Amino acid sequence: MQRRDFLLAAAAAGAPLLGHAQSMPETARILTGFPAGGTVDVVARRIADKLRGGVAKMVLVENKPGAGGRLAVDELRRSPADGTSLLITPAAMITLYPHLYTKLPYGLDDVTPVGAATQVVFGLGVGPAVPEAVKTLKDFLAWAKANPGLANYGSPGAGSPPHFVGALLEKESGVALSHVPYRGTVPGIQDLLGGQLTSFSGPIGDYLPHVKTGKLRVLATSGPKRSRFLPEVPTYTEQGFKALEQVEWYGFFLPGKAAPELVKRLSDQLRAAMTGPEMAPALAQFGLEVAVTGPAELHKAIRDEHAAWGPIVKRVGFTPES
Structure with a gap:
């Protein structure tokens, strides 16, 4: 049976797309909008190691640097919401950039919060x-x-x-x-x-x-x-x-309209990966603190911070051309 037919059959039978070895995707990817070697990339690769066998048999990091991290968010927006594409991004791409770029190709509804992982x-x-x-x-x-x-x-x-x-x-x-x-x-x-x-x-x-x-x-x-x-x-x-006073988090996202069951499953796996005993010491060398939240907390943080950035941008008077 072809992989696509198998997944469709599993979905039709009510089986979850993730969590069972026989229906687990061969490959999933974690998108990041920054080059290899940076702090976002470091977190992505450590998480990818932990999610193998849970999200998919193989979890790869796909770097899409450029446009200040916006390219990766747009790539997620255009991806299927089946759990095979995740995004890790600093908060600014989601909470600040909508105030700066009038032609931003994505909006708050184009991404589904899974959970925050770290803060800096x-x-x-x-x-x-x-x-x-x-x-x-x-x-x-x-x-x-x-x-x-x-x-x-x-x-x-x-x-x-x-x-x-x-x-x-x-x-x-x-x-x-x-x-x-x-x-x-x-x-x-x-x-x-x-x-x-x-x-x-x-x-x-x-x-x-x-x-x-x-x-x-x-x-x-x-x-x-x-x-x-x-x-x-x-x-x-x-x-x-x-x-x-400013604290920035790095969060994980699925495409918009991802199923709540999928969001919950990936959020639980993210929490387990981030709270392992070796994660905090590994990230400390980069000045990163483990700071895990669930989907609801991250959703609230996005809305609150998006509202807070508006007056700051106005006060500073910044535009992309300035």
Whole structure:
């Protein structure tokens, strides 16, 4: 019997498409909108290893980088909602981008939340272009105000959450800071280390190896409390900038209109994979915290964060062309 006929027969008999070896798909894929080696890709590959034999006999990671992660979301939108295509994406592609791009090819109804897996906070890092005497965020802002020609900050991309954190710092402090967008964190961190860039707003995991060697200093983090990875670094809130509090999650999604039974089954498998004893230590080296939620919690987070981003985008005045 051909695989397609077998699956149709199983569905007609009321058998679930997943969960039984005889009806399990040969291959499933986890889509990610970012290149291999980045934090999203790292999480995807570790999850793929855990889902083999549960979601499908083989689970592959398919990288579709480009357009700030939007290509992978659009690919999911066009995929069958049978459990053979999943997406892992940072929150921004779902909650922030609808405010930025008028011709976004997907909407909130085109994806079905399965569950969040991890979360990350952002930090403001400085390198050798900033004097060693600058120890705090207050010091940095004073130095930036006195040196307007050097007052800049990089981000992983225009319109990314770290960009908005930096833009809000400029708004809240009243200190002019020129934005330097990069295509990802790696080139920005390289310029920060080389002294071509004053500061960088990005995920804290990208700073960790360089903080240990003393090459970079992190002056603030964006979480509601101090990060266990940088416990000596105060938050933006502690330093008087509550508006900069920002935590981003990485979530898993199925295509829109996925069956509730399928969503529940994959959510349970995701939770089991993420809460295994080896997952938290493996992700900690990238500054990622395990933070698992179910479909309902993720759905609520999407709606709440989508609503919250609107006023921020308006205040910053950012458009993709700006």
